[in-house]
Amino acid sequence: MDRVWIFVFIGFVAVVLSSVSATLTINEISGPDYIEVGSQDELVLDCDFTAENEEDVVLKWFFNGLEQQIYQWIPQDPHAYALGVLKPMIDNSFKISNDPRTMLRALKFKEVTPELTGNYTCKVESTDSEQVMTKQVIIYSPATSFDMFLMGGDDEFPGDEIIFCDAKNILPKPEFNLYVSGVNGSLEEPEMFEVTKRVSPNDDGVYNMSITLAFNASYLDVGTTRFVCQLDIPGTNYSEVKSVEYFVDSLDLKRTTEGLTDNSLMTEDSGKDRISSSIYLVLLIVGSLVFAT
Template identity: 30%
Template sequence: MVMYDFAVRDEAVGSVSITSATQPASLYTVYFNKPDQIDRFIGPSASSQRSFINPVSDNGNSRLDESINTGSRELEVVSIEGPSVVVNGSASQLVLDCVYHLTEFDKASLVVKWYFNRQPYPVYQWIPHNKPQDFGLLKGRVNLDYVVSEDEYSKHRALAILTPTTELSGEYTCWISSFENEDYKRKDVIVYAPASEVSLSYHKPGADRVVVSCRAGRVFPAPDIAIYRSSPAADRRSVLEGARVDSRHFSELGYFNISIELEAFDFELDAETMFECVLTIPDTEYRVQEKILYLPGLAAVTAPVIQLNLHKIEEA
């Protein structure tokens, strides 16, 4: 049994009990003896409050055919629109648009907040008819004049981050609320820094073996690196196992340096072996590769440095 109080314009007139064994809890038909006095119906929580108009007569009583929401979500975040991957410093602003649906009952008390990495305090807040505010990590880094819609209850719902950089990689939460309801959605955003250089080389510590090295610098977030070998004659490509990877995070500078080194004996290799170094950043389309040809007996060789224009950018 669910107890509801209902109010009238002059005085409180009592309460009504609603029970249903067969109908969903979100839909009831309510009867009142004096509908002309009813101002609004107030359920056990603010999410059940509704206004009633034009009651209909039924067997001498007045019936209000109104769906009373006791649990369904009417205020809803539909989606967060915007890129999932951005290159460090490449965009003048990154816009994350919180697309939501709201009812007339939500408008008077609507609040839009954005959170970063599930921290307890918002980095952005907007209440309709007020100027947006930025806080914490995004203080001074949000375009507070950005308007995504001409609708008064949607115009500043989007988070417009000015010149996004790597420290702003993370999870963004759009949280909307009213006296009636609340909802949220989350979106991961990667702001990555391409490697400033990638170099591939080999040297021979002995006449019968070779050490292949690949290095990349100033990349973010933590990349993956691997060395492959292929044979032009056999037309095959395989990853070389047993390589030693060294990844170092310079947190104060906001980037990683990474290297991989592999030793192989000449008898394990083909007469012509192509070594290939591949650098990638997880969850992006960023990929850099460099190749170097190894012929047993040749002196040490260093491949040319790969420049930034060889990376690929994912547009979400």
């Protein structure tokens, strides 16, 4: 009986030592976090993993979750296989190294298009374990135009003044906001005024957006009030800011404006300018509605 327990103990120790020496780890997924459309011709995502003393290792890539597999490779196999919705864009012969244990682990796309925006998951499996890591990649296009205007009020929007911001042909969907500069230059939501936001995506995923803020100058403090329009694509370094200043004189309440950017700004000194500004606003709004349809 003692011999039986000895053999059992030895077998247990062997299993433990084997499991301790086996290692399966994904070290990192290297590659860009974001790419501007037209800035480069290809995209490579490298799943750097370690598999020591592991058996039956398989590497798989997935797109936007674990339901859409797009790539598979078994180390030591000279061939990898592209699958799924992105198959035509994948170069399954691309080698990241000449080592047969790692050479086909990377995912290479032969072109860079907005359809590649999403989450890429590398999953490495063995007989006894698996490791998973995900990386987000954003393919973006900056706005082809971004404008900010100050103009007189009209019948559509309540208030005697209107701030209008307009951005066209941007993807993916950006964050587009209008702020009032507060104490110490902090940006605050213009809660006291009425803000209207229009978002018009088209079939290609390109967005046209506008923000209209109508306000009564009598509600502003005496002095200068700064209005700021900010356009950002989350997950990228793309950001644009435009601003205008509105001045209220404490003596005669005359109000003037001074631009902090290269925007075209209108003042109360010219009735013609206000009429043309209102017409421009109507045209921009109609244009946004046309894009929406």
